[in-house]
Amino acid sequence: MSEKVTSLASGNEGNLRDHAFGYLARVKGGDMGSMPAILGVIILAGVFEFLSPFFITKLNFANLFVQSAELTMLSSALVFVILIAEIDLSAGVTGGVALAVFIDLIKAEKWPWIPALIAGFVAGILIGVVIGFLVAKIGVPSFVVSLAFFLGFQGMQLVLLGDGGVYRIEVPAVIAIMNSNLPLWGGWLLLLVCITCSLSFSIWDRGRRARTGLDNKPLSIVVIRLGILSMLGTAAVYYMNLNRSMGQVPIKGVPIVTPITIVILAIGTFVLDRTRFGRHLYAVGGNPEAARRAGIKVVGIRISAFIICSFLAVVSGVFHASRIGSVDGTAGHTIVLSGVAAAVVGGVSLFGGRGRLAHAAIGALVISMIDNGLGLLQMPAGISYLVQGGVLLMAATIDALSRRRNGSVSRT
Amino acid sequence: MTNPVPIIELRGITKSFGPVDVLKGINFKVYAGQVTALVGDNGAGKSTLIKGLAGVQPYDGGTVHFAGEQIEINSPTQASSHGIEVVYQDLALCENLDIVQNMFLGKEVMKGGTLNEPEMELQATKALKSLSVKTVKAVRQKVSSLSGGQRQTVAIARSVLRESKVVILDEPTAALGVAQTEQVLNLVRNLANQGVAVIMISHNISDVFEVADQISVLYLGGLVANLTTKDSTYDEVISYITGTKTQEGVK
Ligand SMILES: Nc1ncnc2c1ncn2[C@@H]1O[C@H](COP(=O)(O)OP(=O)(O)OP(=O)(O)O)[C@@H](O)[C@H]1O
Ligand SMILES: [Mg+2]
Numbered sequence: 001m002s003e004k005v006t007s008l009a010s011g012n013e014g015n016l017r018d019h020a021f022g023y024l025a026r027v028k029g030g031d032m033g034s035m036p037a038i039l040g041v042i043i044l045a046g047v048f049e050f051l052s053p054f055f056i057t058k059l060n061f062a063n064l065f066v067q068s069a070e071l072t073m074l075s076s077a078l079v080f081v082i083l084i085a086e087i088d089l090s091a092g093v094t095g096g097v098a099l100a101v102f103i104d105l106i107k108a109e110k111w112p113w114i115p116a117l118i119a120g121f122v123a124g125i126l127i128g129v130v131i132g133f134l135v136a137k138i139g140v141p142s143f144v145v146s147l148a149f150f151l152g153f154q155g156m157q158l159v160l161l162g163d164g165g166v167y168r169i170e171v172p173a174v175i176a177i178m179n180s181n182l183p184l185w186g187g188w189l190l191l192l193v194c195i196t197c198s199l200s201f202s203i204w205d206r207g208r209r210a211r212t213g214l215d216n217k218p219l220s221i222v223v224i225r226l227g228i229l230s231m232l233g234t235a236a237v238y239y240m241n242l243n244r245s246m247g248q249v250p251i252k253g254v255p256i257v258t259p260i261t262i263v264i265l266a267i268g269t270f271v272l273d274r275t276r277f278g279r280h281l282y283a284v285g286g287n288p289e290a291a292r293r294a295g296i297k298v299v300g301i302r303i304s305a306f307i308i309c310s311f312l313a314v315v316s317g318v319f320h321a322s323r324i325g326s327v328d329g330t331a332g333h334t335i336v337l338s339g340v341a342a343a344v345v346g347g348v349s350l351f352g353g354r355g356r357l358a359h360a361a362i363g364a365l366v367i368s369m370i371d372n373g374l375g376l377l378q379m380p381a382g383i384s385y386l387v388q389g390g391v392l393l394m395a396a397t398i399d400a401l402s403r404r405r406n407g408s409v410s411r412t
Numbered sequence: 413m414t415n416p417v418p419i420i421e422l423r424g425i426t427k428s429f430g431p432v433d434v435l436k437g438i439n440f441k442v443y444a445g446q447v448t449a450l451v452g453d454n455g456a457g458k459s460t461l462i463k464g465l466a467g468v469q470p471y472d473g474g475t476v477h478f479a480g481e482q483i484e485i486n487s488p489t490q491a492s493s494h495g496i497e498v499v500y501q502d503l504a505l506c507e508n509l510d511i512v513q514n515m516f517l518g519k520e521v522m523k524g525g526t527l528n529e530p531e532m533e534l535q536a537t538k539a540l541k542s543l544s545v546k547t548v549k550a551v552r553q554k555v556s557s558l559s560g561g562q563r564q565t566v567a568i569a570r571s572v573l574r575e576s577k578v579v580i581l582d583e584p585t586a587a588l589g590v591a592q593t594e595q596v597l598n599l600v601r602n603l604a605n606q607g608v609a610v611i612m613i614s615h616n617i618s619d620v621f622e623v624a625d626q627i628s629v630l631y632l633g634g635l636v637a638n639l640t641t642k643d644s645t646y647d648e649v650i651s652y653i654t655g656t657k658t659q660e661g662v663k
């Protein structure tokens with residue numbers, strides 16, 4: 001490393017080419033972000049399309065999208081705890097318990113669905129508070145606490161719903177999330193709103209930097225990023241607006257779960273990137289002692305992370321129930337490891353302090369593609385687990401290696 | 413002496429751990445705009461003396477005076493409310509955050525409820541420039557990519573942002589090579605030139621002679637010498653540290 005440079009730079013100067021090289025250098029240095037996952041998506045798409053002509057079809061495209069939504073939400077939930085180098089193995093069953101509360105209140109207590117749903121979310125939040133308290137205040141390792149809850153909640157689900165009980169969800173609004181679509185114009189409007197928001201944030205940020213007297217990254221980077229977003233978005237909306245039905249009744253439009261997911265991810269990203277809470281969450285994940293000395297209330301941040309995780313886990317549970325159309329005592333039992341896998345595959349570091357919600361979304365897409373693609377090839381379910389396990393192991397190994405390369409293993 | 417009233421004055425400080433008297437009535441003065449080196453052999457009580465000032469481990473007896481007025485320091489918050497900032501040897505930086513984010517950690521500049529990144533970047537750049545920092549390439553680098561000396565630089569520059577009046581450095585050059593040591597010592601000098609009182613703990617006597625204005629020597633829990641750097645010699649300091657020489661009138 002050259003130590004003699006005479007003036008201070010921000011890291012924003014230079015043209016597009018310099019920034020491209022800078023990115024490559026960071027990747028080489030081990031800071032890969034979601035790059036491997038994006039490559040994974042492309043390769044998987046190619047392989048599965050080659051092996052199964054049905055893989056890239058309108059119907060399967062929409063299926064894949066809907067399937068990955070609940071995993072995206074769960075792994076986004078987990079990002080909040082993984083960022084502080086903790087884990088919540090009970091996230092899946094937390095969703096299950098919340099659903100059990102929801103359905104129980106509707107069926108047994110005859111509550112209207114909205115208060116019942118709110119009660120489900122409150123249950124989720126309370127679970128987050130308890131886990132967070134035990135981990136952050138008492139100091140029980142999160143692995144153990146959440147494993148205990150993982151087991152305990154399976155019991156609670158059975159108690160609430162009875163052994164073998166399967167309850168149909170008769171709430172059209174909940175069923176609609178995964179099974180209904182936006183009108184055709186709704187998809188385009190959604191795309192327009194996304195592009196406008198992204199553009200506004202860029203313009204706003206650049207304007208503020210300029211007013212402060214700081215330099216900006218080359219405009220071409222914004223243009224390229226926006227161009228890619230518009231192109232992918234246009235293609236996706238166009239494709240989903242085509243009729244994908246194999247029967248008589250046409251099915252077309254962007255699934256309703258899409259805007260819900262986008263809004264939640266956008267809010268989460270905003271919180272992580274632009275608020276004091278988000279900054280402190282990363283700091284606690286990077287070096288809790290440094291955070292404490294900087295005056296950050298580390299315990300509070302930790303508990304909040306578990307609360308957010310449980311809350312989003314309930315959202316994921318609702319997506320799941322909507323897709324299945326019913327709630328039973330096993331909801332959420334198996335998804336949590338896929339959620340962890342998705343986050344790690346997407347580039348979230350298990351060591352804490354590094355990762356974004358977008359990483360979780362891309363990772364979830366990879367895991368869903370494996371599941372979906374192998375299913376189409378009529379592989380037994382065992383193979384899918386095997387492959388997912390292998391991918392998780394690979395991603396975690398890459399994570400550990402890149403951390404070594406970063407020279408940050410000195411601290412344990 | 414440039415400043416008649418010391419910014420920090422300790423009078424008759426005592427501290428014991430059980431039967432062991434670690435500090436035996438220390439009188440210690442620190443002046444604004446000066447680097448005061450605190451030297452002494454292992455176990456002499458340097459860190460214990462500093463921890464009391466930082467508020468992490470209160471003294472048993474004696475008084476602390478800030479610019480002539482007696483104050484109480486019983487917690488780190490009280491210490492920092494008086495503008496006393498400690499740069500610990502382990503630095504306590506978040507490697508996953510960049511330089512600006514680290515410098516403003518816990519004291520973020522906000523605007524409309526969100527982080528005001530441009531303002532923080534500007535102030536961080538100014539602080540680094542005011543110390544004539546030349547070793548840091550870009551303020552938006554992650555700390556994980558910085559060398560030991562660069563990290564020390566960031567940790568010291570952070571105290572400039574907080575407008576500290578007294579900055580305490582615990583062995584700032586301990587783990588550094590020749591070139592980086594030189595840079596950090598320059599930084600320490602620049603910090604003092606801005607009017608900050610710097611207390612530097614060091615085992616490296618040549619570093620001390622290079623940068624310090626005053627040298628205070630601790631020996632087995634007693635302050636055995638207060639020396640002005642330019643009037644003393646390397647051998648003299650060594651003999652105080654090892655206890656082969658004692659100064660009149662310090663106790
Ligand atoms: N918490 C404690 N409990 C008991 N004894 C302590 C404690 N902290 C320090 N001591 C003792 O006080 C004495 C002074 O320790 P201190 O850490 O202040 O020395 P130091 O001058 O900083 O040494 P070094 O140069 O090795 O860092 C030592 O004998 C040490 O064993
Ligand atoms: Mg010490």
